[in-house]
Amino acid sequence: MTPHLPSLPHRPSVQAVRQFALWPRRLSMRLALGFGLLVSLMLLTLTLASWHIRAMNDLTERFATHDMQRLLRVQSMSLTIEGAGTALLHLMNAPREQRVPVYADVDERNRRIDGIVASLQGQLGDAQQEQTLLQLAAARASYFSAFLATVDQIEADDATAAMHAFADQVQPALAALLKLSNALVNRERERIEEQVRAAQQRLEHLTLWGAALSLLAVALAVVLSLRTTRSVVEPMQQLEAAAKRIAAGDYISPLVVGSTEEVNRVAQALISMTGAISQREQEIERLAFRDPLTDLPNRTYLLKECEGGDGILKVNVLMLLDLARLKTVNETLGFATGDTLIKILAERAKAVLLVQNDYASAILNHLSGGLFAIAMSSATRAPVESLRQQLMQATALPVLCGGHSVDLSLAFGLADSPAGEHVPVITLLRNAEVALNVAKQAAQVFAWYNPAQEAARLTHLGLLSDLRLAVAESQLQMWLQPKFSLQTGLPVGAEALVRWQHPQRGFISPAEFVPFAEQTGAIPLVTNWMLEQGMQTLARWQHSHPNLSLSINVSTRDLQDASFGQRVQQLMLQHGISPEHLRLEIVESGLMQDAHSSIALLHRLRDMGIQLSIDDFGTGYSSMAYLQQLPVSELKIDRSFVTHIEDLPGTQRLVKTMIEMGHGMNLLVTAEGIETEAERDTLKNLGCDVMQGYLGSRPLHGAALQAWLNTLV
């Protein structure tokens, strides 16, 4: 019974992504951390490189200013030593007069050796070298004494002794000196080579470190950018997919939230947005498919669910329930009471369907006003009949509304699909409406639809073409039903009712052809004919029965014709009728259809002095407040309120209110269809003014009418 409308808004669930504990949750933090690490690494590389470059710089400077200088000095010392021997040999061979410049040269060389030795002392920075230098100084001393000894021999012009001294003393001393000097040179060279190697090594280290750090930075940058990109792109792709799913109406699939706070916030926003959209969608769906008063599904839902292609609901029976007299309740007891009745009927019907398992799949719908539908599936009519009876029982108890007891009387229209045939629910609905109308017209509680009813409808359509002929050939008759004062019992007038004696079909009730003549616009033919007959009757009555009025039924269609008033006036003039004896009855429901122009016409008729009556009051849609604006003078309470009124306290209250309201508006109140004395007495007690019904008299024609009229004279 309960329709499958969603009740709670859907929201996507959240599925968290696994992540490292130390990995920051915020994307900005991740980016800051990543870039911070990269910048730190770059700074470290740069610092290291600049530190090494400075060290290399110092090394080069020291090399240029100290080490190379020292090497050059040591090398120059070796050369000087070599030259000193040659210079001495030169001296030995030089004649005396040429010795002075040679002495100067030799002295110069010796001084230079001394100078270099002195300058190197304490500057070598190497213990071994310092030791060699000391030995060199000692060798220099022995060379010098050998030199002096040789010079002495030269000065003594003893060439042989000088040669001996040179060969025995100077040459070994010079050789020792040269050896030491060369040792110094070699060692210095070695040291320089060592330093160059160390510098090269350092450069290599620097290059290695720089490359390693740069590689590390690149690797870190790659890892960080990959991770960061992944932590943004993947959740973004998932969010994009989720957004597409949401756009397609899927609000349930879980949303995978990312590992970053920013993405999570977007996901959360998406989730809230989805919730809001889903809620709004459901609200729209609820408004579209549910009736707000009863919270039951409406006609749109019924048609959609049953015909919606997927065939969710297999329906082969449709039951229409119509709450009788709802409009009257609305008008007399107020719309709030009417709404209460609708809600109570909905609750009672729901309860009946809930109690019985057999009806679990049946759907109760509220179509409009007091009209409900139950769509169900049943192989036979028996369970449907049983359901209808249970609904009758459930609604038998009157409803107490604001101190009033109101009856919930129902009319049912039922339609089913013939066995083995699929009838669309829209057709079932239309058939059930036809059946409901048949039930109402026949004053029965229910009617099943049968194709004969449809055939009858078609026959009516056929009848219409005969109607024009009927008017021309006088197949129509005017019957009069007398109306009596309930206070005095005296006749006050009569209502003119049309009858059709069809040459082939026999008697046709106006209830059969009038509604169809109205629908097809042929009703003015009937009205004109009845007005003509009615005027003739009134013209006769002016002499014989001047106190009687005559009521003629007028259709809404007639009121749509602006010349209607003129026609009536012409007829009255033609027949010399005084207008106060003519009453025009207008069915209440018809007044609402084209209210504006109809009201203007009613005012013109009233201004002509014609009395106007509201017919079948209580079955239409007008409110009492609306009726107040109409220039009417009589209210005719519909027969459905009168039947068995003596047993229906709720209806009595309703009718009493209607009468009081009518009197409040200075209207004459007539009760239609009084068949029993009990009904008459009850209505009299309720304050009703006039009665019309079989109890007083059936509609009369011809001799019977004349006989009745004769009794009045």
Ligand code: C2E
């Ligand atoms: P209505 O105007 O309400 O007329 C009263 C109907 O109730 C008449 O039915 C009458 O025969 C019937 N009736 C009166 N007293 C009783 C009673 O005690 N018991 C029962 N069961 N019925 C009673 P009728 O003549 O069949 O007319 C039906 C409806 O057709 C009328 O209802 C009226 O709406 C319409 N109609 C009749 N004649 C004309 C006409 O000339 N023009 C138009 N436009 N409509 C007409």
Ligand code: MG
């Ligand atoms: Mg009438």
Ligand code: MG
């Ligand atoms: Mg009536």
